[in-house]
Amino acid sequence: MGDRIAVGIIGASGYGGIQLVRLLLDHPYADITYLGGEGSAGRPYTELYPHLQGRVNLTVEPVDVAAIGDRTQVVFLSLPNGLALTLAPQLLARGCKVLDLSADYRFQNLKTYTQWYGTERDDAAIAAQAVYGLPELYRDRIAKSSLIGCPGCYPTASLLALAPLIKQGLIEPNTAIIDAKSGTSGGGRQGKVNLLLAEADNSVAAYNVARHRHTPEIEAICSDLSGQSVLVQFTPHLIPMPRGILATVYATLRDPGLVREDLITIYQAFYRHSPWVSILPPGIYPQTKWAWGTNACFIGIEVDERTGRVIVMSAIDNLMKGQAAQAIQCLNIMMGWPETLGLPQVAFYP
Amino acid sequence: MGDRIAVGIIGASGYGGIQLVRLLLDHPYADITYLGGEGSAGRPYTELYPHLQGRVNLTVEPVDVAAIGDRTQVVFLSLPNGLALTLAPQLLARGCKVLDLSADYRFQNLKTYTQWYGTERDDAAIAAQAVYGLPELYRDRIAKSSLIGCPGCYPTASLLALAPLIKQGLIEPNTAIIDAKSGTSGGGRQGKVNLLLAEADNSVAAYNVARHRHTPEIEAICSDLSGQSVLVQFTPHLIPMPRGILATVYATLRDPGLVREDLITIYQAFYRHSPWVSILPPGIYPQTKWAWGTNACFIGIEVDERTGRVIVMSAIDNLMKGQAAQAIQCLNIMMGWPETLGLPQVAFYP
Amino acid sequence: MGDRIAVGIIGASGYGGIQLVRLLLDHPYADITYLGGEGSAGRPYTELYPHLQGRVNLTVEPVDVAAIGDRTQVVFLSLPNGLALTLAPQLLARGCKVLDLSADYRFQNLKTYTQWYGTERDDAAIAAQAVYGLPELYRDRIAKSSLIGCPGCYPTASLLALAPLIKQGLIEPNTAIIDAKSGTSGGGRQGKVNLLLAEADNSVAAYNVARHRHTPEIEAICSDLSGQSVLVQFTPHLIPMPRGILATVYATLRDPGLVREDLITIYQAFYRHSPWVSILPPGIYPQTKWAWGTNACFIGIEVDERTGRVIVMSAIDNLMKGQAAQAIQCLNIMMGWPETLGLPQVAFYP
Amino acid sequence: MGDRIAVGIIGASGYGGIQLVRLLLDHPYADITYLGGEGSAGRPYTELYPHLQGRVNLTVEPVDVAAIGDRTQVVFLSLPNGLALTLAPQLLARGCKVLDLSADYRFQNLKTYTQWYGTERDDAAIAAQAVYGLPELYRDRIAKSSLIGCPGCYPTASLLALAPLIKQGLIEPNTAIIDAKSGTSGGGRQGKVNLLLAEADNSVAAYNVARHRHTPEIEAICSDLSGQSVLVQFTPHLIPMPRGILATVYATLRDPGLVREDLITIYQAFYRHSPWVSILPPGIYPQTKWAWGTNACFIGIEVDERTGRVIVMSAIDNLMKGQAAQAIQCLNIMMGWPETLGLPQVAFYP
Incomplete structure (x- = not known):
């Protein structure tokens, strides 16, 4: 210390x-x-x-x-x-x-x-x-x-979901699709009409489809992890809530024999030294509010044997693990302190 | 026609x-x-x-x-x-x-x-x-x-709740308190930080306490109805929803013997030629969403025998009966058309 | 008539x-x-x-x-x-x-x-x-x-987005992924804990991943349209709002030369006799609230030339075009009345 | 310790x-x-x-x-x-x-x-x-x-607002009116239809008017503080948000010469040994989200010289200062520990 x-x-x-x-x-x-x-x-x-x-x-x-x-x-x-x-x-x-x-x-x-x-x-x-x-x-x-x-908020949620798959070559190249849902605080504390409660409440829509700036950021890290150039499909959506991101990630498995429990084991091993990532048990999918006000990332995993795809869901607080708390996590590491030092770990529910 | x-x-x-x-x-x-x-x-x-x-x-x-x-x-x-x-x-x-x-x-x-x-x-x-x-x-x-x-949106909800009491001299002068709750669309389609979903969601607060500009408007009409100068207490609050106003009105009854059913009868008589005002049966209080997207005003009435007060709750859609639809209701009257012509009467629920 | x-x-x-x-x-x-x-x-x-x-x-x-x-x-x-x-x-x-x-x-x-x-x-x-x-x-x-x-609410939104692609053989078989987002009224008027405002507000999550009952319904109609067996990936999510569904549909184009404007033209032609479907102009993506309280379906189309995929977004009111209003649209047709008879066409905004 | x-x-x-x-x-x-x-x-x-x-x-x-x-x-x-x-x-x-x-x-x-x-x-x-x-x-x-x-959640917010006025005899007896607004978690984790997001979102309504069980609780403590029997008017409302209570309290001042700044000084003195109560500066009114997830109570004070009334607004988290965190505050006191021990003090905003 x-x-x-x-x-x-x-x-x-x-x-x-x-x-x-x-x-x-x-x-x-x-x-x-x-x-x-x-x-x-x-x-x-x-x-x-x-x-x-x-x-x-x-x-x-x-x-x-x-x-x-x-x-x-x-x-x-x-x-x-x-x-x-x-x-x-x-x-x-x-x-x-x-x-x-x-x-x-x-x-x-x-x-x-x-x-x-x-x-x-x-x-x-x-x-x-x-x-x-x-x-x-x-x-x-x-x-x-x-x-x-x-990192950007979307890349954080997306990369934590994708990294084990990419790093270990478990998915077909370029099949990854990230459908991301974000609370409106991602737009910042500026008076934009589309982020007014009157406009954004009661509604969901995509934006910047096929051209959001977080796409090349995700691709660069995926390419770094895999050692080859990776393309991803990334679509952000605005959700009527202040905080939170859910990334729902789809990809085609290379080995059609892998089942959900295999992947859960792989993810647990991949993140065994990462105290902020929780791999959920079979059949449990993450709620963004579980991460509200904390630096946690919750990951749920499903395999669809009919289609041969894995579906990974990753939930974070966009302003915490997706932004400020992760920066302090980095600071802790830079200073040689425990990675969890001084950061909130458990949300208040509901 | x-x-x-x-x-x-x-x-x-x-x-x-x-x-x-x-x-x-x-x-x-x-x-x-x-x-x-x-x-x-x-x-x-x-x-x-x-x-x-x-x-x-x-x-x-x-x-x-x-x-x-x-x-x-x-x-x-x-x-x-x-x-x-x-x-x-x-x-x-x-x-x-x-x-x-x-x-x-x-x-x-x-x-x-x-x-x-x-x-x-x-x-x-x-x-x-x-x-x-x-x-x-x-x-x-x-x-x-x-x-x-x-009229303003708050005065519409407030005056429809108060008018029968004031006009017929049923309450002690100057005891009327209006605690009003409004959706955020009342602030208009402008990029104001306090009206962002990220700011206004998950929160309730009062604003312009004791100095909102709708106060003199309510007082002027009350004074016109009663024939003498009337002061009211008016407090607006911002509610995390796009549309709707609920005015909760408190006043001390002059005649402590009046019961809820008496007042319901008085209100029904007062509004018997007003197709847009619904007086609710005993024990039913208005939900603002019942008026969502319509020109309707729902009024619920309670008497507290312990305190001698009447409590009147009035719910409207702030942009409809509180603004644009009421203006068209006026147009219908100016043109000699039926008051309800072309205006939505029943909300979609939920 | x-x-x-x-x-x-x-x-x-x-x-x-x-x-x-x-x-x-x-x-x-x-x-x-x-x-x-x-x-x-x-x-x-x-x-x-x-x-x-x-x-x-x-x-x-x-x-x-x-x-x-x-x-x-x-x-x-x-x-x-x-x-x-x-x-x-x-x-x-x-x-x-x-x-x-x-x-x-x-x-x-x-x-x-x-x-x-x-x-x-x-x-x-x-x-x-x-x-x-x-x-x-x-x-x-x-x-x-x-x-x-x-039809179910999800199949309605999904099939209106997919049908032109499937019917005309524009996409690679079995590449369709439907990431759907629904308001909570889809769960019905029953007291379920997970649908309480206290639980469902401020949160997004997927449910029934890889096993939602609307999957075979979508597949059966897609198979009927294409003349061959079609598999789709379907993932529903619960969104903190009462009404509305957005289906974001991803698929790989067979002809990589097709651009957004081509597809918009194809969709407009496909739905030229369908008064309830609005194909949006380039760069405009549908908001679910545009359909709130109406029988309308809004469709936005994007092509990602980098990945060779089409992304189609389809927005409806889950209780209207997704349920009751569509049933009345069917009734109109069964009776020989105009398809739009008696149904709300334009939402109240915001 | x-x-x-x-x-x-x-x-x-x-x-x-x-x-x-x-x-x-x-x-x-x-x-x-x-x-x-x-x-x-x-x-x-x-x-x-x-x-x-x-x-x-x-x-x-x-x-x-x-x-x-x-x-x-x-x-x-x-x-x-x-x-x-x-x-x-x-x-x-x-x-x-x-x-x-x-x-x-x-x-x-x-x-x-x-x-x-x-x-x-x-x-x-x-x-x-x-x-x-x-x-x-x-x-x-x-x-x-x-x-x-x-204490109940409503009494906590109401009594913290009322206590300095009652204890020091600053208001006319029986003029206190409490208009309270609560998030829906106050109804508990039970599947009640009226607390579904689909029902409670987009709406505000009062309930249990003139007969809510927290009324006698508030009155008993006010009577204890004042040394004489006190009646209050208490009206709870349901607000479309999970957590938080705002109590807007109205009362007639005995001394019409008191101004806002006098009352702020009186409140600051009254709560000078109470680390969980924040008296806000002139013109600032409390947002319930400022207390979200904390044991804090924020109090804003206004005087309406036109009507002779004081308006006090008190904001808490209904599940924290209104329930569980306050219980732990009591535990700290019972054990001789600092009153603030182990309790969250500052909300995450927004």
Whole structure:
């Protein structure tokens, strides 16, 4: 165990920011020493989130790299895509560890980033130092890195469902279809008409079909795991609830003799050192609310012998394991602390 | 019965506008001939509301008073407060009947309007022609008017609950307390953070306590009914659902001997010519969803003999009886048509 | 057009029953003359559904076949699986037309029924007269039949999405995957713990994976359309909303040169005589709430050129096009009336 | 601080039970050693709540008083009304401390209990030992008692709002009106039709108007605080959300010169030793979701100078401060531990 560390959160006003603040309040070794933001700079944080009255006394400050470098050892960046890549190099140069919640450091192949996100990149050297912050797959590399590109919410749920199948070559290449369902907080704390309760309640729809930016992220990691190029079909849907993602993953098994219980055993073995992943018993499928407010991922597995497909269902809280709590899980690993330190493990039900 | 009429809707892009469009599609004597708006001018209406594909072929047009005057006989104004008062006089001058959904023509006393809405008024002559568009109370005057100030959603639910008590002097003056609960569509089709599903779902809170602008509107009509100045306590709450208002009204009975069944009889008599108001039998309290998508108002009545109070609960759809459908009810009366013409009467349950 | 007809609804207390009652109130040629039920026999219908006060004066009666035969010309059966097959033959013998909302008459192959529903069948002659009540596919046969096996809610959404692909051989056999999302009213008006708001709200989960009873129903119709045996993957999910189904259908295209616009054209042609199906323009995907309270089906189509798959999204109201309104659409066809007669066409939004 | 204690939960299968289990998992000094139930006896607890897999290894046992006495030092009773009064005396006799979540020990006047709950009582001696488990009012007596009658959810929210007004004689007697809004989990984990998502979503209604059983409980404590008999008006409403209660309390001020800021100061002083009560700054009103999953109570205060009334809004989580977490707060006090020990303090937002 180490000493207490000073932590900064840049982009503190959004949903990623408030999750980090809330989680770090309960973390035994971290102190929040800097809350940075542009639009809300100068405002007491409790003005943005009144329920923190008496818990947080900080004021949001402008994003001043020198001050952040002076006053923090670890910085979480929770900003729109394209901003972290301008801040992270300066913070690293000042000795900070950086955990970025945007897409900026998720891609080893920067051409893929540019193709899907538009921004040209000339920072290959820095980007090459970044590790993809999915601890269940890259725990060892995270432990040694100072720059983490934290995964998207959909990729987290999707990859935890797919990894054992892909890594062990259990499915036919390119048959994976991910039908994902997300609560609306994934859209952020911005006043978008389609995310109004009046619009989004009582309704379900897909969006960005065949073109969601999380597709290349999932494919890149799958390709890394399998050693060959993998294509996936990914379709996100908006669900009338604030939090949670369920990824329902379909794929054709290579070996038609595999039964559900075989796969459950394989998954249990694959995740035996991963305290945050729960493989459910036969016939139990995950509810997203079981993960609400926690860093847990619940995985249920079914095999359809009629069709030769495996169906894997993976449930997380999109703002926790899908975003902020997973970033702190990474921090724990980077600091040599237990992976579960200071993170909520069990949801309140119902 | 009369001939078909040409109808314009100014402010067609918002929730009031889409309700009017939807309702008028089913109206046997009205044709929509003008959809006006500023921000959405030039866009096909089905771009704003794709589910109307194949039903509505109109494009939103800029607000051109001359064109509106030429092409319509009746105009609904569904605009932010303060705009109708600039348009209505011109439209009246061109021979249009005008039904305004904003607050501009709800007040006989323009000082009250200025005090609560800020805008100075010098149009007393025109404003004096306006009739408050609550047909259950002002049916005869609506029939003879060309300018209707349609009520707010909260005042509609509140006044239908209070009117029999106030009109007949059954309650102690100034004891009326209205605790109102509204779905979030009352906030309009604008991207406000507090109305996001992620924020408003799973939560209830009051807002504008002791200072909501619908308070003076309710008081003005109560005072008109009772012949003396009436104060009410009005508290609105936001409920995690898209549509619906429940007003729970408390007041101290003057005659402690009155029982629930007496009051039910009094209410039934009061509303015996009002096909849109349903007085519920003893022990049945209204669900807002019973009114969803209809112009109905359901009223349940209870007397607490221990405390000497009457409790009246009134449920409406805030966008229908609370806004657009009631405006068409007024139109029906203005045109000499049956009050129920073309309006949905029974909700789909559940 | 014909004369008015007398209609009975057996199983009137459930969600299917209340939809039928509500819809028939607005139907110009139908009168409800019999409401039958067991558990609620003897109770005024407005005790079950107080919002119908003043609209429905009927009392639920015991299920007496002779009385039903005397007093109705058309009977809707809205009962648990396994009961219609005992009632329908008697009602047909008395000259009634029968529309059954259960699974009893959906299968031409009764062995399939027995395999999935458990009940042995010895009524092949009667069952062979039944027509599957999906008018977009079997309009002509429905017109000539007296016994309709109305489709399940999931099969309706799924088959309307799949039929053009299957019928015209556009997809690789057995690649179809249907990921369906349903509101909770599909579970009926029974007090099941997993359907409580406290349990089902804030959560999404799959159920009956690889073994839902609607699978063989979808496969039977697909096989009928294609002329060869078809397997589909079908996974239902429960969504925190009362009504609505979205079916997201994935399949591999045979001709990789087909683009989205081609498929939209094919679908438009396929459904050109089907007034209830709306094919959406490119880039627009259906919201289930667009269909809320109507008999409409909205279909959006996407092609992923990277993966060679088509993705079709189909949205309906599970209790309307997915159940009761579609049954009335069938009735309209059986009687020679326009298919749209008396049915709601446009939802109230939001 | 003391040693670890062994805790039993009788009635573990319901919502009260699961909250207690979840909370005690995080409590540093308590071990769950007995989960008792009737209907679920013999089943592993994770069968009832699969998300606890890997966290709870206990099986539900029959309610065997001797075994409970042997294996526990503290027992929480989470049973329907009328059962605790048969169990508690036996458990007390075996040396257990008992915290009862039902109504059985909430009343000093057992006639009131019998009048509202029906059961005759002949256990006056035992009942007289019970202390009402609202620590903010009865902290000292709780510390010395072995039998706690934990408050109802509505009384907790209502009394925390009312207590400073009543205790200090700031309001006119009998003018208090409590309009309360509750999530549906208050109805318990039972399959009741009116609590189905399909029924309760999209709707708001009052229930048990003028006759809810929490009325005499509120009145008894108010009378105890004021030293004279107090009547209150209490109306509960069902809100489409799983958890949370907002009590909006109206009362007429005795001194019309009191302003909002005076009252905020009075409340802050009243609750200065109560870490779970947050008095909000002027103009901020509580959201129930701020308390979700915590033992917090948020209170907002407004004065309407026009009407002379104070409006106090109090928000809690009905299953936490309104039930299980408050019971553990009482346990902490009984054991001499800090009142906040092991209890969640800050909600996850949104």
